[in-house]
Every structure is written in C-alpha cells, then in structure tokens.
Amino acid sequence: MQGKPLEGKVALVTGAGRGIGREIALRLARDGATIIAHYAHSNAGADETVSEIEAGGGRAIAYQADIAKRPEVVAMFERIDRDPGRLDIVVNNSGVQAGGPLAELRDEDVDYVFGVNVFGPLYIASEAAKRLPDGGRIINFASTLAKYPVAGSGLYSAAKCAVQSFTESWARELGAHNITVNTVIPGATSPGMMDASPEYRGFFENASPFKRIGRADEIAAVVAFFASPEASWVSGTHIVANGAANT
DSSP states (O other): OOOOOTTEEEETTTTTTTTHHHHHHOOOOOOOOTEEEEEEEHHHHHHHHHHHHTTTTTOEEEEOOOOTSSHHHHHHHHHHHHHHHHOOOEEEOOOOOOOOOOGOOOHHHHHHHHHHIHHHHHHHHHHHHTTTTTTEEEEEEGGGGGTTTOOOOOOHHHHHHHHHHHHHHHHHHHGGGGOOOEEEESSSETTTGGGOGGGGGGHHHHTTTSSSOOEEHHHHHHHHHHHHHHTTTSSOOOEETTTTTTO
16 A cells, blocks of 8 residues: 555545445545445445455444434544544545425434434534644535435435535634545435436436436545645635536
8 A cells, every 4th residue: 555645544434335435435545545434324335345445455444323413423433543543534425315395394304314414524523623633634525406406305405505514614714723624516426326216317317418427436536636635725615526417
C-alpha cells in the first residue's frame, strides 16, 4: 500500500456493507486508507467488504451502530478510539428512503428518514469534530432529489437539503482547524437505491444524455478526490455526479 495518496489515514465509511458505501470503502482502501466499515443491519455485507479489502492487502474493521441513536454513535466512536485509535476521514454515506403521498404521512416514516439521513450525519460529524486532526475530511451525501424532488419524495428530498446546509455551515466552522467539508450529490446509481426501484430505471436512464445511470465506482471516485490531498482547498462545495441528467 506504499505510495498511495491516503497511506496512513483512517476513514470511516457509513453504510459500507453494500452499494455505494462498499465501493467507497474499497476505493479508499486501494488509495491506502485503513477502513472502518460501518453498518446498521448488514453485518454479512460489512464482513464481505472487510474481507475484500484484506484480500487486497489493506486493513479494515467493521463496527455496528444505529446512527439515528446518538448513544450508539458515541459508543462506536469510543471503539474507534481504541482501534484503530485515530480518524482522518469521515464519509456520511448512509441513507434511507421512505414515505409516500402527503395525505398518508406516517410518523414512523418521518422518524426513520430524518433519523438516518439528518440526525445520523449530525451525530457522526459531531463526534468526528472532536477527533479529526489538521487536514481532516468530512464528506457528506445528498441526492439530486434535493434539487429535482418528485411526487412522494418530500421527506427524503428535505432531509438531503438539510445535509447540504450542514456542509456549508460545518465548512466555515471547521475550516479554522484545516478540516474540509464537502457534499457528493449522486443521481440514480447502481448498485444503490436504484436497484430497489427497477420500474424507475428507464426514466432515469433517459434523463441523462449518456442514456444510462451512474455506477457506484464513479461516485466513489468523487469521494476519493474529496478525501485526497489534492482537495485541500476545496470546502463547502457540492459536486453533482449524475451524468448531466435533468432530473
């Protein structure tokens, strides 16, 4: 792993057991980082991510937490303090979708979507801010649905708008400590949430002039840039990675 841009760094990737989160973990590991592969429920998936990284000569460890619950986030960071004992990069990738027609609003959907998509990144970043060293990175995830909301996506779209606001505020606060904060805004991507909604795939393919949806490794490449030394003067920004799709 010598000569890699993230050699000696430790990266926490939330939701690293599958989809975009796994690709991010694998990419940052190839770039030299030790990976903390967070998972909420996909224990087997996180173990597969760890095994794949280790097979490639890297180091990774899987930690579980429901990031919507602050005590569990605190407990996870206490484990990080013990092993690997430092933290340089945080990728707030975890996200969930739920909801539907406004007239059918359910309290459990509100709690679920805002718990994972808003409170989760907030709790993670709060603990990370106590630990990240000079040159640290926080990389948040929003969605093009924040810019192009569709009917029934109000909860998810609003949550992702909140994340973008977090990014801009935290960048100004943490810049004084030489910590950058940025947002990746993916469009429809596979593997990812799009795989759970095959009926919409054609719609999103046709929305891009490339006539396809994104690949998870293409999103991971944007994360890798934000995490790299080359992005030291990039903070408070949002990169849209959706193949110029108009929705």
